[in-house]
Amino acid sequence: MVKVTIDGLEIEVEEETTILKAARQLGITIPALCYNELIEPYAVCRLCVVELQRGQRTRLVTACNYPLRESVVIRTNSERVQRLRRMNIELLMARAPGAKIIQDLAAEMGIERTRFPLEDSDEKCILCGLCVQACSDVVQAYALGFSERGSKRVIGPPYDTTPETCILCGACAYFCPTGHIKMTDTDGRILHSELTLGPNAAITLPFRQAIPNVPRVNPDYCIHMKTGGCELCVKVCQKEAINFTELAQDSFEEFEVGAVIMATGFQDFDPTPMKLYGYGVLPNVLTSDEFERMNNAASPTGGRIVMENGEEPRSIAILHCIGSRDEHYHKYCSRVCCMYELNFAHLVNVKTSAEVYQLYIDMRSFGKGYEEFYQRILDEGVNVIRGKGAEVVPAYQKRRGEGGLLVCCEDTLIGKYREIPVDMVVLCTALEARADAAEIGRKFNISTGADGWFIEAHPKLAPVSTTTEGIFLAGVCQGAKDIPDSVAQGAAAAAQVMKMFCQGELLMDGAYAEIVEDICSGCRICNGLCPYNAITYDIEKKVSAVNPAMCKACGTCVAACPSGAITGRHFTDEQIYAQIEGILA
Amino acid sequence: MSFEPKIIGILCNWCSYTGADLAGTARMKYPANMRSVRVMCSGRVDPGFIFDALAHGADGVLICGCHPGDCHYVEGNYKCMRRIPLTQRLLQDMGIDPRRLRLEWVSASEGGRFQKIVTEFTEEIRALGPLKLRDMKFDMNRPDRYSLMAEAGDTVHTY
Numbered sequence: 030m031v032k033v034t035i036d037g038l039e040i041e042v043e044e045e046t047t048i049l050k051a052a053r054q055l056g057i058t059i060p061a062l063c064y065n066e067l068i069e070p071y072a073v074c075r076l077c078v079v080e081l082q083r084g085q086r087t088r089l090v091t092a093c094n095y096p097l098r099e100s101v102v103i104r105t106n107s108e109r110v111q112r113l114r115r116m117n118i119e120l121l122m123a124r125a126p127g128a129k130i131i132q133d134l135a136a137e138m139g140i141e142r143t144r145f146p147l148e149d150s151d152e153k154c155i156l157c158g159l160c161v162q163a164c165s166d167v168v169q170a171y172a173l174g175f176s177e178r179g180s181k182r183v184i185g186p187p188y189d190t191t192p193e194t195c196i197l198c199g200a201c202a203y204f205c206p207t208g209h210i211k212m213t214d215t216d217g218r219i220l221h222s223e224l225t226l227g228p229n230a231a232i233t234l235p236f237r238q239a240i241p242n243v244p245r246v247n248p249d250y251c252i253h254m255k256t257g258g259c260e261l262c263v264k265v266c267q268k269e270a271i272n273f274t275e276l277a278q279d280s281f282e283e284f285e286v287g288a289v290i291m292a293t294g295f296q297d298f299d300p301t302p303m304k305l306y307g308y309g310v311l312p313n314v315l316t317s318d319e320f321e322r323m324n325n326a327a328s329p330t331g332g333r334i335v336m337e338n339g340e341e342p343r344s345i346a347i348l349h350c351i352g353s354r355d356e357h358y359h360k361y362c363s364r365v366c367c368m369y370e371l372n373f374a375h376l377v378n379v380k381t382s383a384e385v386y387q388l389y390i391d392m393r394s395f396g397k398g399y400e401e402f403y404q405r406i407l408d409e410g411v412n413v414i415r416g417k418g419a420e421v422v423p424a425y426q427k428r429r430g431e432g433g434l435l436v437c438c439e440d441t442l443i444g445k446y447r448e449i450p451v452d453m454v455v456l457c458t459a460l461e462a463r464a465d466a467a468e469i470g471r472k473f474n475i476s477t478g479a480d481g482w483f484i485e486a487h488p489k490l491a492p493v494s495t496t497t498e499g500i501f502l503a504g505v506c507q508g509a510k511d512i513p514d515s516v517a518q519g520a521a522a523a524a525q526v527m528k529m530f531c532q533g534e535l536l537m538d539g540a541y542a543e544i545v546e547d548i549c550s551g552c553r554i555c556n557g558l559c560p561y562n563a564i565t566y567d568i569e570k571k572v573s574a575v576n577p578a579m580c581k582a583c584g585t586c587v588a589a590c591p592s593g594a595i596t597g598r599h600f601t602d603e604q605i606y607a608q609i610e611g612i613l614a
Numbered sequence: 615m616s617f618e619p620k621i622i623g624i625l626c627n628w629c630s631y632t633g634a635d636l637a638g639t640a641r642m643k644y645p646a647n648m649r650s651v652r653v654m655c656s657g658r659v660d661p662g663f664i665f666d667a668l669a670h671g672a673d674g675v676l677i678c679g680c681h682p683g684d685c686h687y688v689e690g691n692y693k694c695m696r697r698i699p700l701t702q703r704l705l706q707d708m709g710i711d712p713r714r715l716r717l718e719w720v721s722a723s724e725g726g727r728f729q730k731i732v733t734e735f736t737e738e739i740r741a742l743g744p745l746k747l748r749d750m751k752f753d754m755n756r757p758d759r760y761s762l763m764a765e766a767g768d769t770v771h772t773y
Contacts, residue, residue, distance in 0.1 A: 474688060475688075476684075476685060476688045476689075478683070478684060479681070479683055484686075496686055496687065540654070560687055560689055560690070581687060582654055583655040583657055584654050584658025585655065585658065585687070585693050587658060588657060588658050588659060588660040588661075588693075589693070597654070597658065600654055600658060602662070605651060605653065605663055606666055609651060610666070612649040612651070613622070613667065613671045613672055614670075
């Protein structure tokens with residue numbers, strides 16, 4: 030510890046503490062432009078200059094990088110210091126006349142204009158090099174550097190081209206003290222397709238109601254994950270809650286469980302292949318998911334319904350059955366769309382004065398209170414047109430002003446072709462089985478139907494069980510359903526599991542396959558055939574054995590056994606031969 | 615007396631047997647020539663059953679299972695799908711028209727399809743005539759070793 034006196038105040042600080050830090054502890058401000066506590070001080074701006082007295086000798090030093098090692102007396106605002114600081118600020122003013130922070134500092138010192146000739150009245154860069162240090166020391170991207178010498182010295186990427194190493198992290202702009210480097214959104218438009226993204230800082234809350242409600246590091250944006258540098262968050266976090274060594278290593282945990290409830294849900298149908306609707310091509314053509322996201326109070330638009338140019342739409346068309354009830358994509362009805370589309374219409378009516386058009390094939394308001402809601406929407410004055418939207422085309426100036434859309438459809442109630450001019454189109458896309466449902470199904474030995482949904486054991490009598498004992502289904506992974514139905518099925522699946530556990534013993538079907546050890550040759554053909562992994566090979570006995578708890582009695586192994594060692598109980602070869610011969614006798 | 619073919623139908627429990635049941639409860643009419651044997655899965659169909667049926671006087675064998683991708687036992691019908699063409703080839707080598715064995719997919723809701731398949735298959739077997747297995751002579755050395763089969767109205771298909 031060393032004892033120093035700053036402007037007559039005494040303070041004891043640890044050795045190697047810089048004068049600037051010690052002064053800040055005392056509440057004394059020393060102006061500093063090029064200082065940032067996260068970056069090694071470089072002492073370029075020379076504004077933090079102070080007078081240091083050791084014995085009878087005094088000298089001028091920069092406060093930001095002068096380490097205190099012995100008892101000294103420091104004056105931060107003596108006449109000598111002030112004179113030098115004023116000179117420095119005048120020189121900086123001449124160097125970067127466009128930087129407001131320098132003007133303000135000068136005004137504080139009572140300087141209105143510089144005596145020196147201005148180089149460029151818009152120049153803001155003071156060549157402090159904070160950006161270069163941030164890029165190389167913190168980010169470790171090495172995309173910025175000094176070039177030229179003396180009065181020609183400039184900061185920039187090599188050869189003035191965007192370097193490949195630049196990861197667009199914006200650290201240079203963040204550290205720039207004069208605002209010379211800026212990150213700008215080039216056209217300032219609202220991109221509907223990116224609405225699902227949150228703020229793109231690397232450390233954010235995933236969304237406002239997230240549980241647990243703690244920030245997370247997004248590896249897609251994190252500089253450390255890209256370059257291995259940075260780790261500023263680790264330095265800043267006083268609770269030492271950020272740990273990259275653990276984060277970087279994902280670990281696999283194994284659990285032993287008695288039952289599994291599959292609740293893997295669905296994915297949204299991508300309407301891009303349906304060229305007629307112009308999704309991804311025409312502006313203001315949204316999917317229902319994007320529209321829902323925009324309506325959320327926590328969305329980038331704050332829940333306002335806006336077009337890409339930021340204006341409120343004057344009319345919105347909501348197209349039902351995009352990808353569902355369609356011979357070319359999914360034949361089934363997605364079931365939830367009609368009702369959420371009516372809700373969309375209601376939201377539009379509440380939030381805007383826009384005209385709403387609903388284009389439907391059949392209105393399926395099947396649930397409790399749903400039909401009443403439909404009536405309420407009709408009373409609100411929503412235009413409900415029976416006829417599937419056939420095409421969305423851009424409407425040109427003569428119709429609606431640039432950027433408008435035309436929705437073509439056949440109104441089957443009046444038997445006429447209609448073209449409806451609108452500002453925004455919402456495509457209500459089908460719910461579809463997740464792309465990896467079949468793969469997951471194979472892992473859990475449950476099958477998927479032709480639509481891709483998991484198949485229940487029986488459509489009426491066992492709607493939450495599967496053909497594999499101990500695996501249950503809940504929610505949309507079994508078929509399109511709305512929230513009340515999903516909740517009911519989830520509760521039913523949980524009850525099924527509890528029933529299984531409470532019994533304490535497992536009731537098995539009497540039909541299963543058996544292997545007669547004496548006949549089994551140990552060829553292992555059956556091992557690979559079993560879809561339930563019920564057959565294991567006993568290396569010591571050199572025979573295969575069936576686990577009757579896992580066997581579902583399909584008989585595939587029985588038919589395949591070349592030595593006839595496997596018997597399918599209740600469907601033995603003898604029984605079937607006897608049946609065939611009996612019929613033919 | 616006109617020829618009434620005897621046909622053995624081996625049906626999977628989950629799709630085709632239920633489909634046949636549906637055809638019955640819906641009062642759909644199809645020839646009574648087919649007698650069904652229930653197995654749990656079309657994957658259970660041992661080619662032995664087919665040979666046994668033909669050896670004991672059946673004129674045709676119809677195997678029905680769930681549509682591909684819809685198997686109750688994940689993929690039993692794919693195994694059946696691979697076994698039947700091999701069995702047909704064996705039948706051909708034995709001098710039996712492979713058309714006498716047919717594999718069809720019938721789901722639990724396709725009572726109409728089941729009716730159609732059975733009717734068609736019965737007519738096809740009727741046209742092929744009885745399978746005179748006992749009268750067939752087999753001589754490896756004769757180039758027209760399937761002569762008797764040809765007399766019986768069967769034709770040999772080569773793959």
